[in-house]
Amino acid sequence: MSGYYRRTHPSSGQYKHPQEQSQYSRPGQYRYPNDHSYQQYPNQYNQRRHYNHNESSRRRYSDDRPHSLNSTNTRHSYYSTNDNQSGAYVNNKSDVNNGRGLPQSRYSNTSANTASTSSNTPLRTDSALLLQQRPPSVLRYNTDVLKSKFHYFDPIKGEFSNKDKMISWKAKDKEFAETGYYVVKELQDGQFKLKVKHRHPEIKASDPRNENATIINGKVASHRKCRKSLILLPRISYDKYSLGPPPPCEIVVYPTQDSSTTNIQDVSIKNYFKKYGEISHFEAFNDPSSALPLNVYLIKYTSPDGKLNDAAKSAFNAVRKYESSGCFIMGFSFNIVLNKNSILNNIIAKFVETNVKNLQKLQEDLKKAKEKEMEKEKVKETQSKEINLPKEPKVDTLSHASGYEKKIPYDLLGVVNNRPVLHVSKIFITKHGFRVEDFKYKLRGYRCARFIDHPTGIYIIFNDIAHAQTCSNAESGKLTIMSRSRRMPIPIKFHLILPRFQNRTRFNGPGASTTSADVPVEYESKEEFIDATAKQILKDLEKALHVDIKKRLIGPTVFDTLDHANFPEVLAKSELREKQKKQEIASKIAENELKRKGEAKRDFDLFGLYGGYAKSHKRSLDRRSSLTMDRTSLKRKKLSKDIKPMAHLLNEETDSKEATPYNDSGTPFSKEDDEEEDENMTSSTSSSSEEEEEEGTDKKLKSESEPTTPESDHLHVIKSLLPDENGSLDILDTPLMYKPTTTEIPEPVYPPEEYDLKYSQTLSPLDLQNAVKDEEDMSILKELLNSYTVTSAPETGALLEYKTWKSRTQKVEEEKASDWQIKLNGTLFDSELQPVSSFKAEGFRKIADKLKVNYLPHRRKIHQPLNTVNIHNEKNEYTPEISQREESSTKDPSDSVPQEVSSSRDNRASNRRFQQNIEAQKAAIGTESELLSLNQLNKRKKPVMFARSAIHNWGLYALDSIAAKEMIIEYVGERIRQPVAEMREKRYLKNGIGSSYLFRVDENTVIDATKKGGIARFINHCCDPNCTAKIIKVGGRRRIVIYALRDIGANEELTYDYKFEREQDDEERLPCLCGAPNCKGFLN
């Protein structure tokens, strides 16, 4: 209807009744569907045009009216003559107006008006009904004044109100063209200008598009792009205002091709589509005929938060995503479609149908294969009848098995038990990842007895050859299983292995055994029966007799006869032999003994003086020789037993008897002596019997007590000692230091002097003086000096004396200096640092860093705390504990065990448990109590103490050795914010606290240990540190913990790299005192 008014609008200008117009053009008052009015209007329009056929076809309805007014028709007649419709309108209007008595109603008017355009009676009744419900409408501004001025149409009467005053402009003004004008935009001087043009209704209008178009193939070629499909309209989101059915929120997922072998789990599909929205319903469909999954899924999305559109949107998104590219889930392609109408059912029906078809096909194939088989067998039967051979299926008929005989692995022979077997090789199976289950499933239609997965492949056992062959013929090369590695069906070839032997073994079951000759025997008469039984009994008797003879007679008899008592002569013989052997051994020992004695007598047993060194070696040699002599194992054992106790016996005694320190005794021996020694050794240690042992020990004792004299008169003493043994008395009198020592290498009586070690050095007079230690030395020196002839004139008098004194004092000074150096550093100063002349004379010179190491303080006993104040409260804790411990040690030893500071896993685990316990208690108490707050880092702390440091006044030292990567101590302090830290730093500097104990944790947290803090603050910086500071999170808080970088020994100073930022200003830079070889010189 609104369209109607829009069309009439141009006329409004002529009638000048804008208000009324606007009132009428208001939409929404008309209760008929739009299309209805549209349908109505052209109809009416056409009719009217038809009526005014003298007019141009282009003329509008609105134009008609003045025209019609002009042309002798009254308005009434116009309507009445218009057509029946108009008549109906009039009648209707009058009906309504008269019947209801609502003359002034606007609504009634409009409804009447609309009714006039419609020919539908039901509509009319509808409007009537509506009118009943509505209040009577009243025309506003229905005054005469207004009417005369503005109103041109009386809706109640349905007339133009000022119709008599209206004049056609055509009649009045002849200067205007009768056909009228139109305005056209035309290009003029490069500008678009509006132009008024005469209308020419007589000229037929033509499609302007066709004017410029070129004609190709008799068709108008358009410049427009050819559109192959409909343009997608923008999706209008579905909301509560939307009309019509809700958009589909379900999608159907189905495989692109029929792949019944896909074994995708439903869950994976569901999860896959979960990303598009919340799934309210998921359904997987099965084939109703086989109950196998069709891989068709229905997914319904839902709108979770009451947003109606979400469900449809997610479904739409899911579909659109895979529209072009296709959906691949786990390697299988799927199609996704919105579930409209009955798409789902169609898809399912399609799949079911294809499945049924496939099944039919398979069955047909099977049938064919069976028929073929039957035919073949028939042929064979006829053949076998002719040749008169036992019916036996031939392997050659199978194409794949010709000339190829597979063997069943030995371990399967029992299981297979001469049954036909289909075999698939392992290589093939592993390559495609097949499983036994696949075959089980695929071959479920056959009568397979068993499926065996074997290292050599899969074996499918059949009970019957015929079954095996039908299966093999039908499926080999045709059966496809989805390869797990290639994702495509792979045809599988089976190798049929036929049974080797006609008879199966006994464990095949009763079927096989019955065929054998074991037929139940029936006895006809009683005699026969008894006869047979008697025979059986005789057989049994024979068996029993043999068993009896064996077990009861022979066995025990043999055992009894083997008794030692039965063979006295043998035993006697063996005993005799034993005795002989023993005698032999004894004689041998005696022989050795004699030999040794002789040797001992021949020579002085020097060796006896020196404990048992190298004895073991000699003894082993000796043993070997003895072993070669007597071979029996018994002997051997005895010998070794005999030898064993000797060694330690000797050692012990020498140790106990000779309490003198090693360095006090012994003088170097000559080569001769050594040789003698060796000989003595052999004789003295080759003892192998008990008597011998005793003797040996005696001898040892003697030799130990046997004296030796100083080197000078060694030979003489030996000579004097050799014949008689009472010389030992003399030797006992010699002073301790000259007594023999039990060292491997003979040692001099006096420890070596410095000049002994450095041969190149010239002897100073002092050394010479010191070198002469006893009278012996003096005498030798005198001898030497006597032989020395003076070649140059000796300096005499006071000068010589002075020089000697000078050199002597110098020497003493130097020694003192080096002693100090060693005391200080543990080593001597580098030679470059030794003053050549006075320091003043040398002047200024640069000393290399390497040399500085020599005298910088850190080198001074860096591993030991300087003995200043090294007692910290920790230490104080220890001392009372110790005293307490001492007190309580008598009462309770278990308490006295000091708490072990170990870092083992167990310890940490127990700590953790302890902490959990504490936490639980805390929870039980409920309140935040500081009492129970536990610092778990404390448990892992290592024993450390602080003391004066070589690096910078205080330092932290490890009390125990610490392994690398162990936690040592936490850097405890006040946790302050960055601005506070800056402020404090300034204040500390102002107050003269030079040392910085501020440690930055992160950008805006600093730990300040200056006033309140742990001893970790004493750890010094070092450019070559042995610790490192790490920031770890404990219970959500960042804390600084010092870890060992490398293994740290006890009493070693702990250091870490402070990692200060580099300072540009030279004055601000802090010099580093660490003294490490790689020291950078500055902290920052």
Add this chain to the structure above:
Amino acid sequence: MAYGVEDGKKLSDKYKKEGHFDKLKRDILSNTWNGTEEGNESFEQMLRDRVATVVKEMVNEDEDLIFKNRGLTSALIESQLVKDNYSKLNNKNDDDYGNDARKFELDAYIHSELQDPKLLEMIKKQLGEAAGSQQEESNGRT
């Protein structure tokens, strides 16, 4: 009346249970060694002596036998003796007591003993009795 294998088994079991079987066995073993001068010596005793001598011989050959594990050695010797129808027992006899002209053929002896028709007759008779009693029993039951 037909008799099946089961009946035979039953009968033989019954026979054994009645003690005839053991008695037979004992008789055979304790029978005097027929055809010898020392008639009073039973077969069993003979066998024992024989085994003892053989074992002694073996020990004489290798003295170590008695110093080794007695149980193990006896088992080994026993198996050696039983081997090949007691050939060792038989042959040794010949070698050592060649002039004795007395053959200790254990296997043959047992065989001959069992072949004795008297024995068969006796068994049959006993079996018949046993069968009769069995039938009676079964009849009585039914």
